[in-house]
Amino acid sequence: MIPTLLPTYARAPMTFVKGEGSWLTEADGRRFLDLGAGIAVNALGHAHPALVQALTDQAGALWHTSNLYRIPQQQALADKLTEHTFADTVFFTNSGTEACELAVKMARKYWYDKGHPEKTGIITFSGSFHGRSSAGIAAAGSEKMTKGFGPLLPGFVHLEFGDHDALTAAVDDTIAAILIEPVQGEGGIRPVPDQCLKGLRDLCDEHGILLIFDEVQCGVARTGRLFAHEWSGITPDIMMVAKGIGGGFPLGAVLATEEAASGMTLGTHGSTYGGNPLGCAVGCAVMDHVTDPDFLAEVNRKAALMRQKLEGLIAAHPDVFDSVRGSGLMLGIKCRATNADVVKAGYDELVLTVPAADNVIRLLPPLTITDAEIDDAMSRLDAAASAVAAA
Incomplete structure (x- = not known):
């Protein structure tokens, strides 16, 4: 029997009930660091005042x-x-x-x-x-x-x-x-x-x-x-x-x-x-x-920081990741492992990324992401990569 929702999506097994800044809260209370931002939609994060x-x-x-x-x-x-x-x-x-x-x-x-x-x-x-x-x-x-x-x-x-x-x-x-x-x-x-x-x-x-x-x-x-x-x-x-x-x-x-x-x-x-x-x-x-020049300058600064840290992440996991590409806070990691496996491993580490073609995972965080959250993201992606390598 067909579901009441037309089955055109392979939905991940999470149900989010609240969002704030770079974070989404699941119905069971877990908090996920959102590096997808609704696929580059939530530019100012969730529930921006x-x-x-x-x-x-x-x-x-x-x-x-x-x-x-x-x-x-x-x-x-x-x-x-x-x-x-x-x-x-x-x-x-x-x-x-x-x-x-x-x-x-x-x-x-x-x-x-x-x-x-x-x-x-x-x-x-x-x-x-x-x-x-x-x-x-x-x-x-x-x-x-x-x-x-x-x-x-x-x-x-x-x-x-x-x-x-x-x-x-x-x-x-x-x-x-x-x-x-x-x-x-x-x-x-x-x-x-x-x-x-x-x-x-x-x-x-x-x-x-x-x-x-x-x-x-x-x-x-x-x-x-x-x-x-x-x-x-x-x-x-x-x-x-x-x-x-x-x-x-x-x-x-x-x-x-x-x-x-x-x-x-x-x-x-x-x-x-x-x-x-x-x-x-x-x-x-x-x-x-x-349109605020100071806001744009911050996007560029955080983009450079995130890219630098991603280069280190890739170097630490050469069997999982190949390279980083993109512009600003629209970044992609070309994977050696299957990108879907990396995305799923991220779920276990409470971090959300988005798959794309060419075996890439997309990182499209809110433009308001903080330096501390970027550090947190790298730790979670590091753990996810380790899990993929060990599988």
């Missing part, structure tokens, strides 16, 4: 009116995002998946309105993850994502990650955009080198192609800048955002230049809940923290 206050205040005033009317909190968050980014305009969604849908529509509608309806192709890369909607799985293209869900949305050109020759060859008069994560998350914490991002910008400018960045996982201060692409010194035309922007409350967005968004006119897109007062009130509180 400023976010709780923003949500509580808004919940006591107004939850929902729909986008039939002006929403002051939505306007305030859009103003903050455009002030601190390349973007001229923002559309709010509830998730990164919905942001992907709009980004694809926006790119294709742009060229249609420019008199080039043949320009529908979108170049994507192996190892990518852009959500689980029809557009998202078609964009990623992997068998794991697409098997059994055909016919797939057409128009995506899938290339191998890092194959520059294939990229150059794929560009023709049918290509509307290039879509890429500056740091792949699900794909195994694979950063795109700054020079490659610059090369993509140059390629798009040369051929008149739109550049779309998926910063759903790597954005919102995760890499030590407000958005990961800032390290390269270039900007996209369209950007997908979610996860950290809501600090745990469901919220996403598509940011775009005025030119790239020019096709999205009255009636071309909409959302019932997107940009609701609750989500945007929390998003404003998140932005107030993550």
